[in-house]
Amino acid sequence: MDLFSLIFELIDLRSFSNLWYWIALAVLWSSASHWVLGVPFDMVARAAKHGGSAAQDLEDAVRVQVNRLLYISEVSGFALTAFAFFMITTLVLLGFYYRVEFAQAVVLMLIPMYVVGLINLRAARALRTPHDIDALRKRLTRTRVLIQLVGVISIFVTALWGMYQNLTFGALG
Template sequence: MPPFDSLIGVLSSRSFSTIWFWLALIGMWSAAGRTVLGVPAEVLTRARTAIRRGEAEGAPVITLLDWLSLTLPRWRLGPREGAIFLAVTSFLLTSLAIMGFGFGLELAQALTLVGLPFWLLFWMRVRLARRLVPLLAAAQEGQTPLAEAAAGTLRHMTRHRLWVTLLSMAAVLVTLLWGMLWVLLHPFGI
């Protein structure tokens, strides 16, 4: 049991050798891959099937665009909010990385290896939302046919989902390799 008389003692707790860390990591990535900007994967699948059948103005496509109209406003960041969020999160991740990899604190290393990919995932989602807003707005105003807007959103969302899958696999692999190395080099937690 680590000494809890200082902040350094708390931050040096065991992470890589507990099953709870690995369950939380897998659970977080599993939850992150189930939706794209809050739209369930089933909605994407149904809309893609409807477009392939030629039912571009059917209920599944309208359901997809309705989901997007509800979830996209959450992902809008103005330049000021984006800069503030970027600065604060960059500071926190850099601080964790310095404490973890500079001072050798296991918990800070674990939090860095979990936090950095989710930070990248957040910015990927913001970027996707910025790409989808004009498509959805054009479809709502009638400037773009519904089939074209739905196909464009599906293309962007499918590509995003592929990148999220690759990011999650890389993040888990890197965390796994680093965790194994840490446990091998520090068998007693010291």
């Protein structure tokens, strides 16, 4: 077995039958639900439990991330949206018209992440004005639950599509 065969066996582009794809999907959703608005969710639990400086740290971290997200959306929002639509259109065509399984796998990861980005942007706009710590914790918790719901639906749809791909085209290829 030569080096190229070994590398291509390790990095198989048939994504839905590859363990690395499912590990990457799990890490993606674990990270997405942990980092709400770019703030680690354990800060919310620590602020609820200890208050004081932990609550102030949470407020400061949220303020910084909210300002960052709103600045990026105001300055580069149109260009980022145009690029995102270009990328997703290209990948959808490659994946579902030309039947490139790797592109299908990336689409099934990217589209839900765009939804997560919109959820975070909506939460950032709601948190633009200062809130008390309880309202802040409730907003971050609701945002996390919504992100987790998107993740559950995304993983379910991806698993169904992956099983369909493996059962239909796995024997052919």
